[in-house]
Amino acid sequence: MTSKSDLWTIRPAQEEDTDVLSDIYLRVRRMTFLWVDPGKFQSEDFAGHTRGERVFVCEDRNGTIAGFMTLWEPDDFIHMLYILPAFQGLGAGKALLAALPEWPSRRYRLKCLVKNTRAIAFYRGLGFTIIGDGSSPEGDYKDMQLGTN
Template sequence: MKWTIRSPLQSELERLADIYLAVRRETFKWVDPASFRHEDFSVHTQGEDLWIAEAPNGETAGFMTLWPPDDFIHMLYISKSWQGQGAGAALLAALPNWPLRKYRLKCLVKNERANAFYRSKGFIVTGSGSSAEGDYEEMSFYPAARDAHAY
């Protein structure tokens, strides 16, 4: 599938907030769904670079945010109906100098599907910690490891 990866328009931010809320409530079953709010998106993305994945039919499938000072991928969220169709991989491929640059992220341990996705793209566990949503693993992508993985 051919994805269009681009910066969102101001008018599309509401849709991204919808995706963020829905995916968190659908995925993080171990967290009280009432703790997730629609306004979280605008608060959690402040100061971050933001890209959307647009399907060939024009539908927004998901988004990714990056905190540039640390090359930290803060969020990568794909609507349930679009998961497993390449949108996440297309978003990663849009990162500056991917796959020739080191990137980091945190992934909740209980989010098994996301963990498997990141590992399949060459991320390795480099640390761990706890958050309000549960234990997480810090994962890093090292350019030297890229030859063993498909992008």
């Protein structure tokens, strides 16, 4: 599945994207999760953390990878959505989500760290609601679902 707009192309990740996606995952986590020791994040994390997931890549008009999203399909669970800082606020995250099958009518779920207030606001603005709470090694999180009241 490939989706294209005036600004973004969303496509399945390919083997040759792995190094770039691993770098984005490492860089954005270190820049966003300031409350976690940056040494806990490693380049190899991407391969292990995305095993078995469907990975979507977002490219700008020039073919530069702006970010990615991963989906654990059996549970309609959006595991990751990472956008490089230079592309944040420009619609890349929305384009990735809009490329999901049956978006926005399917009840996709995700977890968002409580301290990541910007991301929580982003997801709430797209219609996600908080349906629960949890805790992880990176901190407390909100369990969120699309389309619930």
